[in-house]
Structures are given as C-alpha cells and as structure tokens.
Amino acid sequence: MKKNENTWKEGFHLQMRGVKLLNEFCSGRFKVLILKQAVETAAPYVGIYLSALIINELAGLRRPEELWRLVLISLTSAAAIGILTTLVRHWDEYHRDRRFERITNIFADKLLSMDYADTDSAEHRAKLNQIKENRNWNMWGLEITELITEHFFAGLFGIISAAVLTVSLFTCQIPAETGGKLIFLNNPLFVVVIIGALTLTAFLGPACKNRANAYFTKFTEETKFGNRIGFFSFVAEDSKKAADVRMYNQQKITRHYLEYDNTFYPGGPVAKCAAGPMGLWQALGSAISAVLTGLIYLFVCLKAWGGAFGVGSVTQYVGAVTALSANLGSLIWAFGNIKNNIPFMKNVFEFMDVPNKMYKGSLTTEKRSDRQYDVEFKDVSFKYPDSELWALRHVNMRFKVGSRLAVVGENGSGKTTFIKLLCRLYDPTEGEILLNGIDIRKYKYDDYMSIFSVVFQDFKLVSQPLGNNVAGAMDYDRDRVLKALNDAGFGERLKSLPKGLDTCLYKEFSKDGVDLSGGEAQKIAIARALYKDAAFIILDEPTAALDPIAEAEIYSKFNEISGDRTAIYISHRLSSCKFCDEIAVFDKGSVVQKGSHSELLKDENGKYFALWNAQAQYYTEKK
Ligand code: ADP
Numbered sequence: 001m002k003k004n005e006n007t008w009k010e011g012f013h014l015q016m017r018g019v020k021l022l023n024e025f026c027s028g029r030f031k032v033l034i035l036k037q038a039v040e041t042a043a044p045y046v047g048i049y050l051s052a053l054i055i056n057e058l059a060g061l062r063r064p065e066e067l068w069r070l071v072l073i074s075l076t077s078a079a080a081i082g083i084l085t086t087l088v089r090h091w092d093e094y095h096r097d098r099r100f101e102r103i104t105n106i107f108a109d110k111l112l113s114m115d116y117a118d119t120d121s122a123e124h125r126a127k128l129n130q131i132k133e134n135r136n137w138n139m140w141g142l143e144i145t146e147l148i149t150e151h152f153f154a155g156l157f158g159i160i161s162a163a164v165l166t167v168s169l170f171t172c173q174i175p176a177e178t179g180g181k182l183i184f185l186n187n188p189l190f191v192v193v194i195i196g197a198l199t200l201t202a203f204l205g206p207a208c209k210n211r212a213n214a215y216f217t218k219f220t221e222e223t224k225f226g227n228r229i230g231f232f233s234f235v236a237e238d239s240k241k242a243a244d245v246r247m248y249n250q251q252k253i254t255r256h257y258l259e260y261d262n263t264f265y266p267g268g269p270v271a272k273c274a275a276g277p278m279g280l281w282q283a284l285g286s287a288i289s290a291v292l293t294g295l296i297y298l299f300v301c302l303k304a305w306g307g308a309f310g311v312g313s314v315t316q317y318v319g320a321v322t323a324l325s326a327n328l329g330s331l332i333w334a335f336g337n338i339k340n341n342i343p344f345m346k347n348v349f350e351f352m353d354v355p356n357k358m359y360k361g362s363l364t365t366e367k368r369s370d371r372q373y374d375v376e377f378k379d380v381s382f383k384y385p386d387s388e389l390w391a392l393r394h395v396n397m398r399f400k401v402g403s404r405l406a407v408v409g410e411n412g413s414g415k416t417t418f419i420k421l422l423c424r425l426y427d428p429t430e431g432e433i434l435l436n437g438i439d440i441r442k443y444k445y446d447d448y449m450s451i452f453s454v455v456f457q458d459f460k461l462v463s464q465p466l467g468n469n470v471a472g473a474m475d476y477d478r479d480r481v482l483k484a485l486n487d488a489g490f491g492e493r494l495k496s497l498p499k500g501l502d503t504c505l506y507k508e509f510s511k512d513g514v515d516l517s518g519g520e521a522q523k524i525a526i527a528r529a530l531y532k533d534a535a536f537i538i539l540d541e542p543t544a545a546l547d548p549i550a551e552a553e554i555y556s557k558f559n560e561i562s563g564d565r566t567a568i569y570i571s572h573r574l575s576s577c578k579f580c581d582e583i584a585v586f587d588k589g590s591v592v593q594k595g596s597h598s599e600l601l602k603d604e605n606g607k608y609f610a611l612w613n614a615q616a617q618y619y620t621e622k623k
Helices: 002-025 029-059 064-097 099-113 122-138 142-171 176-186 189-219 222-237 239-247 250-260 269-305 311-340 342-352 415-422 445-449 466-471 478-487 491-495 518-532 548-561 597-602 607-622
Strands: 375-383 390-398 404-409 430-435 452-455 536-539 566-571 582-587 590-595
Touching: 002 029, 002 099, 002 142, 002 311, 002 342, 029 064, 029 142, 029 311, 064 099, 099 122, 099 142, 099 342, 122 142, 122 342, 142 189, 142 311, 142 342, 176 269, 189 269, 189 311, 269 311, 311 342, 375 415, 390 415, 390 590, 404 415, 404 607, 415 536, 415 566, 452 518, 466 478, 466 518, 478 491, 478 518, 518 536, 518 548, 536 548, 548 566, 582 597, 582 607, 590 597, 590 607, 597 607
Parallel strands: 404 566, 404 582, 452 536, 536 566
Antiparallel strands: 375 390, 375 430, 582 590
C-alpha cells in the first residue's frame, strides 16, 4: 500500500516537473492547451442541452414562437462555438506542431550548458539515447506529459459539464398517477446506484485499457535496439556517409534488425504482447463500458416511461452520459499514464539533473589591448573521465606572449588534449594552469574562454550565410569579416561567390548554397578565428583536409596574419612548424623536448631528431 502511494506521489511530482520544464521553454503553451480543451469539451454538451430543449418543445407544447427562439439560439451558439473551436484549435495546433523541436531544444540547451567533460561522457550519451528511443517508440517522457495534461483537462471539464446537465435526472420525480410500478425508481437509493454505475463505467473500462498500456513499460530496455533502426533511416539521409554505406553494404546489417530482429517486428515481443494480454485487457475494458452504459440508458428510459421527463430530456441524459464516459476515459488515461510514464520521466530528469561540477570563479580577465596574458602549465596531468590512462603526465609549459609555439608529436601523444585543457574544456586531474599567476579556475568561465580562438581539427561550419559563419553572429561588421576572409586566403574564392558574404554555405537550406572543399572550409574556419580577435590563436592539425605541403603553406600564412597574438600550432608533421620560436615535442602524454627547430635537431638521440628524419626522408623522396 505504502509503495503504491509513493508511486502515485512520484508520478504526480514528475508530471508537475515536466509541465514546468515544458512551460519554461514555451510560456503560454499550457494556457492555450487548457483553453482549447475547455472549449472543445464543453461544446458538445451545449449542443446536447439545446437539442433536448427543442425536442421537448416539439413533443410537448409545440409553441411556434418558442421553437423559433430555440432554433435561433441553437444556430447562433453553434456558429459561435464553431468559430471559437476552430480558432483555439489552430492556435493549439501551432504549438503542438512545434512540440518535437521544442523538446529537442530542451535537451540541446542542457547539452550546451553542461560541463564539456560531461557531454563527452559515455554515461550521459547513453542516457540521452535512451530518452530519444523512449520518445520515438511511444512519445514517452516529455511528449506524453503534454498529452496527459490535455487528457486531464478533457476529463475535468467533461465532469463539470455533464454534472450540470444530469442534475435534473435525479431531481425529476416519476409522478404517482402515471408512474405505476415504476415509482420505485424515485427511491434516493437509485441516485447512489446510477452514480456508482457511472463511476464504474468511467473507471473500470479505462482502467483495463491502462492495464493494457502498462505492458509498454516492460519494453523500456529492449527499445535500445531502436538505435539500429535510427541508424538505418538517418544514415541514408546523410549524403556524406552515403558512399561509405554503399561501399560496405551497411544497410544490409541494419535492415536485418529492422525487419527480423527488433522489438517491434511482426511476431516480435511487442506484437505477441499486443495479441495476447494487452489485447485481452483492452477488450475487457470495452465490454465493461458497454454493459454499464446500457444499465444507465435503461434507468433513463424507464424514468421517461414513468413520466418523470419528456423525450427531449432522454436525449439530454443519454447524450451527456455518452459524452461523459469519453471524457472520463481521458481522465483515467491521464492518471494511468502519469504512472506508466514514471520510468521514462526518471530517464529525462536523470539527464536534466546532471550537475555542473566544474568550478567557475568570479575574477574577470581584464581586457588588455597589449594582449599581455601569461599562461603557465604547472605539473599538469590529466585522465579523460571514462579512462584509467593518463592522456597527459607532468606537463610544464610557459607561453611567451606574442610568440609562436608549436606542439608536435605522433598521433595520440596528447597534443589536442593539451589544447583542450588550455581552453578549459576540461580541468587538470593533477597540477594547475595559471593565467597571469592565478589558477584559471578562479576566472569567470566565459571571460577566460574569450581570450582563445581555436581552429579545431573537426571544426564545424553551419548551413548559413558565409558572413554569419565567420562572425558567429547574426549582426556583424562586414568590413572586418571581409578582412578576416582575405587574410585567411579566401579572397579569390569570395569573388566567385554570387552573393558574396550572403552566400549560403552548403545546400541543405538553400539551392544557391555552395559546397566547399576541405581546404576552403579550413580557410573560413581560420577567418572565423581571426574575426574573434582573441589574444591566443590556436590551429589544430587540419589533417583530413590538407596534404603536408598545403598544411605547411597554411601554417606559414597563418604565422603572417597572427600579428601580435600568441599563436599555437599543433601538428604531427614537423615540417609545418619549423618556423616557430619554440617547439614542444610530445610523446606518450609528456613533453619530452623543447627548443627551436635547429636546437632540437642537434640532439641526435632526441625524439625530434628521429621524427624529423623519418618525415624528411618521406618529403625528399616525394620531391
Ligand atoms: P593527439 O592530439 O596528439 O593525436 P590526443 O590528445 O587526441 O592526441 O589523445 C591523447 C590520448 O588521449 C590518446 O591516448 C587518446 O586515445 C586519448 N583520448 C583522446 N580523447 C579521449 C576521450 N574523449 N576519452 C578518452 N580518451 C581520449
């Protein structure tokens, strides 16, 4: 008993949290929903009431002027209700159609506000995937929270409307002179019997249907297989992956799961359950509703037979009871699903409640026009959140303001990790990073981030106009964007673009959009970094897009345009970085050598010498 109470309490608590969260992202959504439900639910009851009045008049006194009046009222109210219902339905549909993207935005917003380390964590990715699968297969989670609210108000307004229309069913008595034996129906006990039957109709039928729906929750785990279905449908849409998929027939693997081995395939676990216990509970629910509604009809007809009210009132009561049972069904559906939705809402809030653990200080980084920012790594070591291995070990480094630093080393030696720590995407596991002598954790996060511009290896441009991409904003300084693009070497290509800065990148949202080569995209990404005008500018190895010669060209060009900024270059190709003032050689997460190109080459036993010779031989042969 106690356990059950807790479940209900938990269900209501989660439902209310869900409503609050949805409302935060679209204030006014629930006001529209409640208004629509009030109008939609009450409308049929108004019709039932007015029709009953007309039928009573026709079967009774038949006064022409009274009939005209009733017909006029009926027509006017039908027109008014029709207009009102259509208006609120359209209003509601506008919000309803955006439900999917609204809920997607809730999770996107959470992802963007989470600590970067958490967005990368396998545990949180799995949570988000589970939420997506729950949404996909039966709208479980936040989608159904909105539907529950809608059904709840349908039930509530239905009860109020039906109560108003059926009060007279109990107050109108069968007259002794016409009632004969039927007079026993005047006994107040029948009020209890009929309300009892109504309640049973309302509760037992839908309760059986809820019992049937509860079987859905048993499949929470299995729905993870939905990932394969998702892969199949989405990968086909992704033009960049299409070639790879065709080459290796990846669609065959996913199609196998889609057609023969997933939770939903014909003959699969969900289908068996639907044909078995789920179907039986549904059928029982319908049968109980039909029998109990029949009993109520019998009572109404017998009272009319005895002369308690006219034939018009029979239509009123029968109509009200029929409409009420549908509305009560909605109410029970709402209550049942508040409970059924518990595990899915727990998934939602386990993700939404992931705390931001990264300490964010309050010091401001003064905006220095001389860019005199001094950054130092002091014995920094780092392990990724889900890893036992040290990605960086005992790293010590100090940046000379305005200098060119190269970070070189083989793949996997820790170069990108070093940059991610520098930009505070992660905090060191051991040691500290200082900005002008103060631990970087003590600065305001956004302030600290604003002194860095990074062109990441896997940078992303969006399918929006070129100018917006470079500025990272809707409004921007066109002259500065043009300068940044010219400096980054995109000037010639820009001249060939029909709409200049307003040309859309890629073709997803504009048929006039332009496709870019890897090198062109890289230049735009560099222009974006220049436009930000941060004190530190960092170029992570653009391996995928460029060959070694092109990379070396970009790096030396970048050197020219970096001006008085502190520039950091990352590459496993040593020739790209030999112009730098200082080169830090990474190996297995540690800095094994530091110095200029010529100094490092002198140490014939050093890592740099070995790497240089291995790579120089390759370039010589190529030449
Ligand atoms: P580089 O940039 O020199 O190629 P990285 O800094 O990317 O090297 O990687 C350093 C080490 O950290 C590697 O062993 C790599 O496998 C590991 N690593 C990188 N990213 C992650 C991650 N997100 N989670 C766990 N380990 C990672």
